Amino acid sequence: MSPRTVLVTGAAGGLGRAFALGFAARGDRVAVADLDAAGAAETADLAARAGAAATWSGKTDVSSVDDTTALAAEVAAFGGGRIDVVVNNAAVYAGLHRGPLEEIDPDEFDLVLRVNVKGPWLVVRACSPFLGAGSSVVNVASATVFSGSEQWLHYVSSKGAVLAMTRVMAKELGRREIRVNTLAPGFVLTEASFGHLGEDAETYGVERGALRRSSTPDDVVGACLFLAGDDARFVSGQTLVVDGGRQFL
Numbered sequence: 001m002s003p004r005t006v007l008v009t010g011a012a013g014g015l016g017r018a019f020a021l022g023f024a025a026r027g028d029r030v031a032v033a034d035l036d037a038a039g040a041a042e043t044a045d046l047a048a049r050a051g052a053a054a055t056w057s058g059k060t061d062v063s064s065v066d067d068t069t070a071l072a073a074e075v076a077a078f079g080g081g082r083i084d085v086v087v088n089n090a091a092v093y094a095g096l097h098r099g100p101l102e103e104i105d106p107d108e109f110d111l112v113l114r115v116n117v118k119g120p121w122l123v124v125r126a127c128s129p130f131l132g133a134g135s136s137v138v139n140v141a142s143a144t145v146f147s148g149s150e151q152w153l154h155y156v157s158s159k160g161a162v163l164a165m166t167r168v169m170a171k172e173l174g175r176r177e178i179r180v181n182t183l184a185p186g187f188v189l190t191e192a193s194f195g196h197l198g199e200d201a202e203t204y205g206v207e208r209g210a211l212r213r214s215s216t217p218d219d220v221v222g223a224c225l226f227l228a229g230d231d232a233r234f235v236s237g238q239t240l241v242v243d244g245g246r247q248f249l
């Protein structure tokens with residue numbers, strides 16, 4: 001398999017880091033970006049230690065036009081003028097305040113929409129000139145969209161918009177043979193999830209799942225690699241839910 005140039009946003013830790021290392025293990029060239037520049041550098045270092053060509057960008061805000069423009073140019077240069085895969089994973093998730101809809105702070109609502117919705121659009125907008133036939137985009141949403149999880153109105157709404165946006169992107173970019181799909185993980189045990197639920201994270205929702213266990217980032221990596229890669233060459237505009245069978249029960 002020939003190495004591809006892959007950009008993973010929000011890859012300072014958690015799922016983004018797991019995705020980046022999954023591509024690295026496959027032999028891809030990995031570029032990572034995050035608001036947390038030190039964490040992104042650490043991920044790139046881990047990818048390099050796994051034998052992959054890896055690079056990281058300084059502090060990158062995916063909701064900034066300037067940052068995403070500079071990022072795309074940098075990644076394209078790293079990829080010899082082409083970007084093969086974009087994984088839009090960056091989002092405001094860690095540290096979000098949960099509460100009933102009457103208590104959600106309107107400023108936090110704006111932040112969540114700006115980063116989680118405008119961010120993926122700006123990243124794809126900036127990368128578009130460097131994507132070509134066979135390139136693909138994976139937009140990370142969440143299975144919360146289907147369960148309508150309470151106390152998260154801003155977050156759940158933002159991830160619903162990611163699904164909708166993916167379909168538009170799939171149609172527009174599909175004319176250039178570029179695929180765009182949504183990956184919708186269920187609850188995953190990342191540092192951010194422990195930050196929300198503490199020790200309860202270990203058992204959260206387990207009884208509602210077909211597989212009756214919690215998931216770790218490694219449980220989601222394969223689905224991301226699948227959507228990004230040639231095995232999914234006729235899959236576009238779709239949403240792949242990776243939640244251990246919680247949504248259909």
Ligand SMILES: NC(=O)c1ccc[n+]([C@@H]2O[C@H](COP(=O)([O-])OP(=O)(O)OC[C@H]3O[C@@H](n4cnc5c(N)ncnc54)[C@H](O)[C@@H]3O)[C@@H](O)[C@H]2O)c1
Nearest residue numbers: 010012014015035061062089090091094142187188190192
């Ligand atoms: N952990 C879960 O249970 C779960 C479930 C479904 C979906 N998700 C989604 O998966 C992704 C990763 O989640 P995670 O659990 O690893 O959480 P996380 O909070 O650790 O990951 C998000 C990353 O995005 C970065 N980020 C935030 N704002 C940014 C900005 N403006 N510009 C650039 N980077 C920014 C953060 O620094 C962080 O590294 C997110 O999109 C999240 O919504 C997580």
